[in-house]
Amino acid sequence: MFSNQQIETLPKHQTIQFQPLADNAIWHVQLNWLLFYVPLMAVIIAVRHFNPAVSQAIATPWLLVLPLLVILSMIYNLYSVRAKGVAVREHDIAFKRGLIWQQTTLLPISRVQHTEIHRGPIERKLGLATLRLYSAGGMSADLHISGLTDEQCNDVRQFVQSYGDNALIPENELADE
Amino acid sequence: MSDQQWQRVSPWALLYFIVHFALRFIKDGLLNLLPILVLFVTQVEQKLFWGQIAAAVASLVLVLYAFAYYRNFKYCITDGHEILLNKGVFKKERLTLKFARVQNVNIAEPFYFQPVNLVNCIFDAAGSSAQEAVIPGVKLSYAEQVREQVMAFKAQLQQQEQLPVEHSEATDKPKTLTISNAEIAKFGLMSNMAILALAALAPFMNMIFEYLEKTIINRLEAMLIEQAAFVGSAAAIAVLIMVVAIVLCAILLSVVMALVRFFNFQLYFQDDKFKRVAGLFERQQLSISVSKIQSVQIKQNIIARLLNRYTLICPQVSSGGVTAGVAAHKNKQTLVMPVITKEQVQAVCGWLFPWFVDLTELNFIKPERALLYKNTFLYVILPTVFSALIFNTLFDAATILWSIVVGLVLMIGVFLNFQKTGVALYQHDGRFFAVFKTGMLGVQYRVFEIYKAQSVTTISTYLMRRSQLKSLYIQLASGSVSMPYLKAELAEQLADFALYEIEGVERNWF
Numbered sequence: 001m002f003s004n005q006q007i008e009t010l011p012k013h014q015t016i017q018f019q020p021l022a023d024n025a026i027w028h029v030q031l032n033w034l035l036f037y038v039p040l041m042a043v044i045i046a047v048r049h050f051n052p053a054v055s056q057a058i059a060t061p062w063l064l065v066l067p068l069l070v071i072l073s074m075i076y077n078l079y080s081v082r083a084k085g086v087a088v089r090e091h092d093i094a095f096k097r098g099l100i101w102q103q104t105t106l107l108p109i110s111r112v113q114h115t116e117i118h119r120g121p122i123e124r125k126l127g128l129a130t131l132r133l134y135s136a137g138g139m140s141a142d143l144h145i146s147g148l149t150d151e152q153c154n155d156v157r158q159f160v161q162s163y164g165d166n167a168l169i170p171e172n173e174l175a176d177e
Numbered sequence: 178m179s180d181q182q183w184q185r186v187s188p189w190a191l192l193y194f195i196v197h198f199a200l201r202f203i204k205d206g207l208l209n210l211l212p213i214l215v216l217f218v219t220q221v222e223q224k225l226f227w228g229q230i231a232a233a234v235a236s237l238v239l240v241l242y243a244f245a246y247y248r249n250f251k252y253c254i255t256d257g258h259e260i261l262l263n264k265g266v267f268k269k270e271r272l273t274l275k276f277a278r279v280q281n282v283n284i285a286e287p288f289y290f291q292p293v294n295l296v297n298c299i300f301d302a303a304g305s306s307a308q309e310a311v312i313p314g315v316k317l318s319y320a321e322q323v324r325e326q327v328m329a330f331k332a333q334l335q336q337q338e339q340l341p342v343e344h345s346e347a348t349d350k351p352k353t354l355t356i357s358n359a360e361i362a363k364f365g366l367m368s369n370m371a372i373l374a375l376a377a378l379a380p381f382m383n384m385i386f387e388y389l390e391k392t393i394i395n396r397l398e399a400m401l402i403e404q405a406a407f408v409g410s411a412a413a414i415a416v417l418i419m420v421v422a423i424v425l426c427a428i429l430l431s432v433v434m435a436l437v438r439f440f441n442f443q444l445y446f447q448d449d450k451f452k453r454v455a456g457l458f459e460r461q462q463l464s465i466s467v468s469k470i471q472s473v474q475i476k477q478n479i480i481a482r483l484l485n486r487y488t489l490i491c492p493q494v495s496s497g498g499v500t501a502g503v504a505a506h507k508n509k510q511t512l513v514m515p516v517i518t519k520e521q522v523q524a525v526c527g528w529l530f531p532w533f534v535d536l537t538e539l540n541f542i543k544p545e546r547a548l549l550y551k552n553t554f555l556y557v558i559l560p561t562v563f564s565a566l567i568f569n570t571l572f573d574a575a576t577i578l579w580s581i582v583v584g585l586v587l588m589i590g591v592f593l594n595f596q597k598t599g600v601a602l603y604q605h606d607g608r609f610f611a612v613f614k615t616g617m618l619g620v621q622y623r624v625f626e627i628y629k630a631q632s633v634t635t636i637s638t639y640l641m642r643r644s645q646l647k648s649l650y651i652q653l654a655s656g657s658v659s660m661p662y663l664k665a666e667l668a669e670q671l672a673d674f675a676l677y678e679i680e681g682v683e684r685n686w687f
Contacts, residue, residue, distance in 0.1 A: 010670070010673040010674055010677050011673060011676070011677065012669065012673055013669065013672060013673055013676065014669055091676075091680040092676060092680060098636075100638060100639060101636055101637075101638055102636065102637050102638075102642070103634060103635070103636045104634065104635050104636075105632060105633070105634040106632060106633050106634070106672070106676055107631075107632040108631075108632065108676060108679045108680050110679070110680065111631045111632060111679065111686075135631045135632060135652070135654075136494050136631055136654035136687075137631040137632065137652040137653060137654055137656075137657065143632070
């Protein structure tokens with residue numbers, strides 16, 4: 001039956017209660033960070049030690065800048081992970097992130113083309129996973145949520161897949177090749 | 178058509194495969210071979226001899242590979258409403274494309290097929306990683322028959338799923354739009370193909386300039402000195418003449434590229450379907466249903482403004498693996514009306530949106546002034562100070578005045594951009610549309626029905642939060658739109674409304 005009721009109030013996304021990432025998420029971020037910067041610092045120090053030209057160019061006090069940058073980055077990571085949050089509503093998934101640029105993305109479940117769960121070696125050790133939700137907007141429209149537990153990722157994926165079945169919306173599957 | 182047997186394509190399809198792989202090699206392979214090319218140019222003696230050998234070997238390999246590909250290529254249209262393709266030489270591929278996944282069936286007639294009345298039948302499966310499947314070298318009647326078969330199946334599927342199907346009144350005569358080749362040539366002036374042509378030559382610029390200096394610039398300089406007794410500035414004028422000549426060549430190339438792509442452009446609209454026929458070497462029929470169109474872009478750059486023309490772009494869903502905006506625009510399945518008048522824009526948009534009004538009359542919501550202040554600081558003050566420091570360091574203090582000129586020019590750009598940014602909402606018959614406007618010297622509108630959006634994002638910086646401001650981004654299946662520096666409350670309301678439309682409207686979004 002046709003109806004055209006006045007919309008008194010729209011569901012407000014500002015009232016969403018975001019769930020923080022898993023407790024281990026901060027370890028994942030920090031370890032990834034260290035895995036990149038520690039070897040980099042080692043290479044810079046080694047090059048400086050063995051190459052006189054570089055040794056003259058980079059005075060010793062400058063070497064203190066590198067670990068200072070790493071410490072500041074790790075403090076930034078700590079607050080950055082705390083600023084992230086996920087929420088699953090009846091019809092969409094919300095993800096907020098960002099410390100300086102705070103960003104809240106809402107992806108309606110009916111627009112999710114397919115989902116993937118990725119687990120790197122550090123994530124597997126920490127019991128974490130990354131949930132990737134793909135929509136039709138291309139790479140910039142996809143939602144990548146890392147720092148969730150494997151169980152949480154599977155639960156969300158299950159919810160997304162069952163939403164598609166219940167809503168009888170034709171899924172956009174990839175062509176079989 | 179219930180043929181379950183595997184069929185081969187016509188032997189003439191070998192021509193298609195040769196051209197197809199040659200173009201793929203030029204687009205993808207040549208870039209990878211660039212280091213070898215550089216070595217060849219700089220290190221190898223007897224370039225002509227070895228170049229001819231390399232070209233002959235490459236041609237032979239191309240023909241042999243195309244022949245092997247043709248021999249392995251088979252297709253089958255099954256009773257189970259699937260298109261099966263067996264293809265590949267070293268890596269055998271089996272492609273299964275269900276009728277339900279096919280967005281459009283387009284027909285292209287390359288010039289080399291015209292004498293034998295054959296066409297390429299192109300299945301567009303947007304949203305899939307294998308976006309396009311092609312059966313080359315088939316009869317036109319067969320291609321049209323397959324198209325009817327696929328579209329009939331999809332119409333039947335829609336009825337079975339009881340999805341609201343949009344119908345307009347069937348019209349007796351299709352509405353048409355024809356763009357003359359003279360107009361298409363204007364598009365060559367308007368488009369950025371000239372810049373792309375120059376960019377493509379960028380890696381070779383040094384070599385080109387060295388060659389031009391030896392062969393032409395020195396002679397021009399000598400001629401200028403002889404004829405007009407210029408002494409100090411003859412070299413500069415010679416270089417200037419050369420630069421102008423290169424730019425004119427790039428523009429000419431752009432005009433030629435536009436004509437190749439849009440030659441004899443004809444557009445038909447009937448029963449909620451666009452059919453576009455255009456192309457010089459390959460006459461391509463693009464068929465696109467209104468429901469597949471994600472948004473409409475109406476563009477007018479500075480050259481188009483001088484010519485009083487517009488470009489209309491109607492993208493479909495883009496391939497999932499590529500940045501949406503870029504892919505949709507460059508996608509061959511995007512309907513592009515390259516150069517049309519304002520009246521033609523009104524007419525075509527009126528076919529799509531019955532409510533369509535003159536967009537300049539819409540009441541656009543403007544961004545807050547804070548955007549102007551931010552852009553002035555970032556794009557005027559900082560660059561002006563930076564350029565002043567450079568001028569002072571490299572030249573003398575008097576040249577700092579040039580940085581003021583730089584600042585003024587940037588300020589005009591920032592102000593024009595601020596003036597031309599806005600968003601408007603329009604409601605017609607219970608359906609809600611959004612119009613996003615951007616621009617600086619030119620202007621660009623993007624019109625779409627809100628329920629077709631894919632996701633919504635709001636962004637704010639620390640300073641924006643203090644001023645209670647937010648920027649709104651709406652992702653479409655064919656690009657994104659943004660509205661910076663809105664009042665936070667308004668941005669949140671717009672985001673909530675967009676989500677309400679996306680999640681509440683039952684109509685299929687593509």
